[in-house]
Amino acid sequence: MNCEQTRQYLYDYVDGNLESIQQQVLEQHISGCEHCTLLVEQQSKLKTQLQNMPVAEPSSDFEQRIIARIDSERDSERKSESGATNKSGKITMPGFMTQNWFAAAMSGAVTAVVLLWFISVDNFSITPASSTLSVVSIELVPNQLQKVNLAFNSPHEIDKATFNIILPANVEINGHKGKRELQWVSKLKQGANRLALPLVATRLLTNANSENFITARISHEGKSRDFKIKVISKAQQSSMQRDISSVFVMT
C-alpha cells in the first residue's frame, strides 16, 4: 500500500470501518510512513475536537417547560372534547409564559427597552372599520439601538401572513437605513410568535407634544389588522424607566 491508497482509506480507518485485513495492511504502511502517521493523527484529533465542541446548556427549566406545554395541550384537547373550548380568542397567559424567549426577555432587559406586547390575531374575519385596537407607548433615545419585542398570539398556524412595518420619519430599523416601510411574508405558528424590532431613533422629536406611530400590520387573505406603537420623545416621559419591561395584554 502507498500514501495515495492510504489517503483513500483514511476516513474509514479513523472511523474503524475497515475489515481486519485491510486495517492490518494500512497500519503496516502507516508504521513506516511519517507523513501518513501525521495524517492519521490529525484526523483522529479533529474527530475528537468535533466531538468536544462546547455547547451552551439549556435553561434550567427547559424540560419542565416542555412537559408543561404537553400538559397544556392535553388540557386543551380535553376541554375541546368536552365542548368547553374557549372560543373568544382570548390570550391565555400560561401559554406565553412557557415560551422561552419570554423568560429570556424578562430577565434580559438590560440596556434596551424591551416591550412585550401581546396581541391576538384571532378573528381575521372580523376586521373593524377602525382597525387600531390598542396602542402602546415606547420611549426612544436618539441614536441608541433599542429593541422592541412584539408578541402575536395566533390560535392556529397561518402559512402565509404578510407583515408590514411602517415607520415614522424619525425612526429606523437597524440595518435598514432610510426605509420607511418593510414588508415580507412569513408563517405565523400556533401560539406565541415574536417579532423583534431593533429600533433607532434618528433624531429627537422637535415638538414636545408631537407623537409618532410605528404600525405593525398583519395581512392574510385580503384582511388585515394594524397594531400601533406610539413613539414618545424622552422629554415627554422622563419618569419612564428604560429598563423596565412593559407587558400589555390584549384580548
Place this chain on the structure above:
Amino acid sequence: MSILSAFKSRNTSFEDIIRPHLKEMYYQAFRLLKHQSEAEDLVQDFVLRLYKKQAKLHEIEHLRSWLYKGLYRQFLNFIRDNKNNPLNNVDDNEDDGVESFAGRSLSPELLTEQEMELQRVQLTLSELAPIHHHIILMHDIEGFTLVEIASILDCPLGTLKSRLHRARENLKDKLMMEPISKNQCVKS
C-alpha cells in the same frame, strides 16, 4: 426498550417516552442553530408537533435517529420560514452574544490554546456548505451511521458517502491540515 414496546406498556405516557431525549435533542438543535433560546424553541415546537401525531410513534423502532430526522426537518422549515424575514438579516449581537456563548468570555487572551483551536474548528465547520456542515455534524458529532444519515437526509447511500468524503476534505483543506513531514521537507 423500543418505542413500540414502550407504548404497549399501559403506564407509559408520551412524556415518559420523550423526556429522556429532550436534552440530547436540545444539544442537537443547538449545534444546528448555535443559539440557546432558538434551539429550545425548536425542540419545543417539534415535541408539540410530535405530541399531536403521537399515534405514529407506534411504528417507530429506532427512536433516536427518527427523532433527529424530525428535528432536522423542523430546523430546515425554521430556516426556510425565517430567511424571508428582513429583520433576521439585521445584526442582533445583543442576544446572540449573551446566549450563544452562555457566559464564556469572548476575550481571546483568556482562552487556552486548546479552546482557541476548538473555536477555530467550530468556525471553520460553520463556513462549510450547509449540507457538508450538517453531514459532519450527524456523522462525526451525533454519531449516526451512514445508513441512518441516508434516511435522515432521504438520499442514496452512495451519494451520502461521497458527500461525507468531500465534506471532510473541505474541512481539512480549510483548516490547512495537510501535514508536512520531515521527509517531504528534505525532498523540497
